[in-house]
């Protein structure tokens with residue numbers, strides 16, 4: 001098993017096979033328990049009502065998990081949310097399923113919804129996923145750099161993308177890895193039992209385009225307009241209204257998420273109804289300007305993507321739900337690590353350019369799983385001719401969110417250029433028009449220009465618009481707008497203030513290990529006063545170098561790790577590079 005749950009008492013599993021979903025309501029469950037509804041196939045709407053009724057009757061501590069397709073998860077969620085609190089959308093890896101026509105990416109994930117009868121945050125055991133090791137250099141797949149002392153020897157805290165297991169969605173034995181994980185994840189008081197509920201009355205098999213609608217636009221001809229590349233400073237809805245119908249080859253949106261990010265010119269903390277009404281307006285405009293057969297892609301957190309899906313499915317045709325595992329470093333009990341990139345086409349999608357853009361294969365062939373992203377290892381693999389490429393599916397795990405300040409300009413949430421290069425190469429051909437109505441500092445339009453596409457970027461903030469313009473000038477003059485920079489940007493992705501750049505008299509690692517030593521002496525995490533009295537370094541250094549006391553104690557809370565597999569820690573490292 002690829003996970004380890006601290007202090008877990010694994011739940012016993014009880015299988016409940018029912019002939020019809022309607023029977024769910026006939027059994028009453030008095031105890032607090034965990035339920036896994038396994039719904040591989042599409043259900044009629046009256047079954048959703050039965051699931052809602054069933055959930056409403058559960059004990060107030062119970063947990064309901066639903067394993068299903070992303071499209072069905074979207075449809076079912078509003079029914080569940082009337083009586084349950086949404087906690088997590090976990091993307092679980094499945095075998096690759098190729099689409100029946102080359103108009104979609106192969107699918108490689110199922111949705112595991114986790115909801116609770118209680119309103120608070122999800123209670124579960126601290127669960128870690130074992131490290132994986134690069135087959136080329138033999139070191140951990142993730143590069144922990146100078147932070148190994150603050151990680152656990154077993155593995156990283158679990159995230160909401162489960163790629164270490166693979167489930168065969170259509171057989172009961174195939175979903176066993178999810179059952180095993182849930183038994184441990186919720187193996188704490190007051191739970192004793194996991195009910196695995198399967199039904200045998202599946203009327204339809206889900207197709208990959210399960211939300212097909214006759215679209216309003218399918219018969220429209222592409223507009224005969226010649227749009228020139230441009231950056232527009234202004235409100236996206238106003239600007240979109242000035243564009244002709246059916247004129248854009250690829251619409252992309254990375255909107256503000258209404259999660260209180262500090263933008264230059266935007267209130268990112270409005271009432272959620274207001275937020276979605278606003279989203280529906282620009283989504284409708286994007287659907288209008290999109291050419292028939294082309295794709296609109298929206299990036300958002302999974303729960304908000306559900307809402308966009310519900311709006312778009314009445315206008316466009318569902319094409320792909322791409323999971324972008326943005327590869328964060330673990331900070332929370334279950335770390336939210338992924339974004340949804342919802343792809344809808346206008347009418348029947350055309351053959352994906354991804355299958356024909358041979359000359360852009362460098363953007364379209366992802367790294368094979370478990371090869372590391374260390375630049376040195378990548379270079380050596382290239383020199384040695386080691387094949388490290390995998391197949392492109394709807395599960396993307398090889399593109400990091402921007403981690404280093406040197407890669408950022410002054411914007412709180414820029415996307416990595418590699419993500420935009422891939423999306424543009426998947427959905428467009430050179431010369432076609434790419435539109436981003438939340439262009440920020442220009443990641444999309446710059447990537448489009450680099451790949452020889454026309455572009456339109458709309459951005460409301462004068463400041464970000466000016467930065468984007470300046471970066472396009474760099475690109476047009478033959479420079480690299482994404483090159484590393486020496487300056488530290490002011491904008492930040494989190495509300496925690498950034499410490500100024502400084503020279504450390506004693507390294508942060510040494511200070512954290514000193515706190516770990518004191519913790520071992522005391523048998524508990526030390527306070528600031530403890531460290532001031534017992535430590536070998538002035539307490540002022542801790543005040544100056546760390547953002548919080550939590551960071552000071554990071555090494556004291558864990559065991560520390562090695563980047564080599566346990567079997568190799570004593571010996572010489574073995575790798576594909578060995579002669």
Ligand SMILES: C[S@@+](CC[C@H](N)C(=O)[O-])C[C@H]1O[C@@H](n2cnc3c(N)ncnc32)[C@H](O)[C@@H]1O
Pocket residue numbers: 234235236237254255256257263264265266411413414415416437438439440441442443444458459460461464
């Ligand atoms: C998530 S950021 C996009 C960042 C962009 N993908 C990048 O990599 O630079 C969202 C952007 O939308 C802009 N924005 C917010 N409201 C807008 C509106 N009504 N019209 C146009 N842009 C808007 C914000 O200023 C912000 O730069």
